[in-house]
Amino acid sequence: MHSGLLGGPSQLELEDGRHLRLLSAMEVLEARREAQWLARDGLERALCSNACLLARAVLRNGRPEFRDGSQVLKQMTAEEIGALAGRWSGFNAQVNPGLNATDEQIDELKNVWSTPGKSGCTGACCDPFQPCPRKIASER
Numbered sequence: 105m106h107s108g109l110l111g112g113p114s115q116l117e118l119e120d121g122r123h124l125r126l127l128s129a130m131e132v133l134e135a136r137r138e139a140q141w142l143a144r145d146g147l148e149r150a151l152c153s154n155a156c157l158l159a160r161a162v163l164r165n166g167r168p169e170f171r172d173g174s175q176v177l178k179q180m181t182a183e184e185i186g187a188l189a190g191r192w193s194g195f196n197a198q199v200n201p202g203l204n205a206t207d208e209q210i211d212e213l214k215n216v217w218s219t220p221g222k223s224g225c226t227g228a229c230c231d232p233f234q235p236c237p238r239k240i241a242s243e244r
Contacts, residue, residue: 115163116195123163124192126199131160138173151182154189161192 115123127135135156142152156173158180163169170176176185 113199116191118191121164122169123166124161124188124195125163126196127157127160132157135160135173142173142177151185152177154185155180157192158185158188162188 115125117123136153138156138159139149139152142156143149152173155176159168159170159173159176162176170179180188
């Protein structure tokens with residue numbers, strides 16, 4: 105399971121014991137495609153998109169609680185779907201700030217993704233798809 109850009113948590117625990125997890129780009133695309141299939145017109149698209157996203161993001165005891173977006177639509181009210189999708193969106197934005205990042209978040213990203221300040225370290229020893237270890241404040 106992946107974490108966010110800032111190395112934050114990959115899951116958010118909810119009050120009822122369930123968890124919301126971050127989704128990969130592919131999972132988001134799959135949710136959108138499923139929602140297009142479920143929605144009969146543009147007015148239904150947002151609700152179906154949120155339901156399909158939640159089908160992938162909501163876990164209970166470490167396992168998906170719903171098999172698909174259709175099951176979410178059958179078991180939850182529109183208001184519940186909207187509220188829970190809003191919680192997921194807020195969590196995702198906090199962990200993966202994207203284009204709306206504040207200056208503080210950008211500075212944090214620079215620290216997370218920078219090469220450690222040790223002599224001779226070029227980052228070659230690190231996995232190219234993972235951030236280098238954080239710099240210690242005294243090394244900056």
